[in-house]
Amino acid sequence: MRALQLQGIEQLVQVTLPVPVPAGDEVLIQTKAATICTSDLHDIRSNPFGIQYPRVMGHEGAGVVVQCGAKVKDLKPGDRVASHPVIPCGDCEECMRGLQHLCSRMGHSGIDRDGCFAEYFLQRADRVRKIPGDISFATGALLEPVAVCLEAVYRAGNIKEKTVLVVGDGPFGNMIARLAQKQGAGRVMVYGRTPFRLGMIPGAEILDTVPERSVDVAILAVGNAEAAESCIKALRPRGRMVVFSAAHQPVLVDLFSVHVLELEIAGACNDEDKIEEALACLSDRTLALENIVTHQLPFDNWKEAFDLARNGHDKALKVALVFE
Numbered sequence: 001m002r003a004l005q006l007q008g009i010e011q012l013v014q015v016t017l018p019v020p021v022p023a024g025d026e027v028l029i030q031t032k033a034a035t036i037c038t039s040d041l042h043d044i045r046s047n048p049f050g051i052q053y054p055r056v057m058g059h060e061g062a063g064v065v066v067q068c069g070a071k072v073k074d075l076k077p078g079d080r081v082a083s084h085p086v087i088p089c090g091d092c093e094e095c096m097r098g099l100q101h102l103c104s105r106m107g108h109s110g111i112d113r114d115g116c117f118a119e120y121f122l123q124r125a126d127r128v129r130k131i132p133g134d135i136s137f138a139t140g141a142l143l144e145p146v147a148v149c150l151e152a153v154y155r156a157g158n159i160k161e162k163t164v165l166v167v168g169d170g171p172f173g174n175m176i177a178r179l180a181q182k183q184g185a186g187r188v189m190v191y192g193r194t195p196f197r198l199g200m201i202p203g204a205e206i207l208d209t210v211p212e213r214s215v216d217v218a219i220l221a222v223g224n225a226e227a228a229e230s231c232i233k234a235l236r237p238r239g240r241m242v243v244f245s246a247a248h249q250p251v252l253v254d255l256f257s258v259h260v261l262e263l264e265i266a267g268a269c270n271d272e273d274k275i276e277e278a279l280a281c282l283s284d285r286t287l288a289l290e291n292i293v294t295h296q297l298p299f300d301n302w303k304e305a306f307d308l309a310r311n312g313h314d315k316a317l318k319v320a321l322v323f324e
Contacts (some may be wrong), residue, residue, distance in 0.1 A: 003118030004302060005103075012044055013236060016301065017056070019120050021067075021302040026122045027075055029083065031273045032137035034116045034294060035320045036309040037059040037145070040172060048248070049111050059085035059109040061116025062140035063132065063323075077131045082143035082279075083116065084127045085109035086270050101151075101270035117324055135282050138320040139290040142175075143243040145287060145318075146269075147278035149175040151271035152244040153183055156217040163188040165234050167210065168221030168245060169197040171292055171318040176219055176244065177204045178287050189215070191230075192222075194313045200291070210234050213261075217242065225249040232263065294296075296320045 005015045022028045029118045030051055037060055042048055044057075053303035062082040065075050074188045075081065095103050096156035109115040109123065131140040149172055156164065164185040166177045169192025191207045192198050198206045203242050210230040216239055218231035223245040229252055243265065257263060271278075281287055294317045297305040308318040 001119040002299065003114070004058065005054045005170045006044060006051060006057050010044060010244050011049060012057065015054075017118070018268040020114070022069040022122055022123050024069040024071040024286050025124055025126075026069045027065050027072055027081075027128055028120055028122055028124050029063040029081060029116075029128070030066045030120055031061055031062070031116050031118060031287065031323050032063040033061070033141045033296070033322050034058045034296055035138065035141040035145070035318055036108075036305060037055065038172070040110070041306075041310050043110075051111055052297045055090040055110065056114035056118050056121075057110045058115035058117030059111075060141045060144055061109075061123075062123060062137040062143070063116075065128075066120070067188070069125070075125055075128060075130070080131050080133065080137070080140070081128045081132050082140035083109070083121070083123045084129070084144045084147065084275055085115070085252065086144070087113075087124055087127055099272065101272050117321065119299075124267045131279070132283060136290065138293045138322065139282055141320060142289055142292060143278050144317075145172065146175060146179075146281050147271040147274040148172075148244075148268070149179055150274040150277055150281070152176050152219055152221075152242050152268040153179045154272070154274070155242045155266045155268040156180075156219060157240060159217055160184040162216035163209075163214070164189070165210070165217065165231070166190045166221055167227045168192060168203070169201070169311075170195050170222065172244065173221035174201050174292060174317065175289065176221055177201050178256060178289070182284075182287060194315050197317060200294075200317055202288070212224045215239060218238070219244055220247075221245050225251045232265075235263050236262070238263070240266060242266050244268045245284050259316055293318045293320050296322045299323050
């Protein structure tokens, strides 16, 4: 099979590999679509998660089941499915606390096991969901991205009738803004720097500057220190900042303001049992999440696809590789 293998910093290479064989609790999926995540671009550029080379990349995938392990009961060959890349162990202290998304021995497609930028990929069956026939494979590949965005909104607390600021106009900022509106936020504002991407967020109020001390919730959906500091400054008393995108640079946190305004800072990493809700969102026509995938390129054009995802912010939102 053809696959994209990360062999070092800025060394993404097309290779030919044997088709993998599923273990007893796994399914083999013939990939139909795999979307490129911002974290994939970070992995290629700097490998922040310490991927051991070589590794087939990709963690947002959908396709058709072609083979099932002996222990798999609820899936069969021919099923149209989407995959969730996070694989909790089920036995560690965090899993036993019900926090499987924060598993201390977590597996993750494209990081510690081969991912879906390949013609076939494996996934543990409990992390796979059937998708309806009216959902395209490219849209189905958004299962996990939508789930983690739901987590960001969940970590914001009760947002009904509240003012929510999303800082970041990429695919995740877009989805978070849509989901916040769906959850009943009174006002959803988005700050970003790319007119094309800002224009892709229906119903949100687009800002030229980040307001100060005027929002109930600020969700950080871009990973830089300046944006993080702006989120904190935007919060009114008892406001909450949700850190969805981590800034790798040091961030100056005004702890005096946190103290006197009783501000809250909450992380949002992976998702706490949001797979079923995410699947329902993919079918929700009012959310129109299929519009997040602005480009679908054949696998053979993978270099163009990655260049578009990295540098084409003036014309692209989410880019998918599609397999014939």
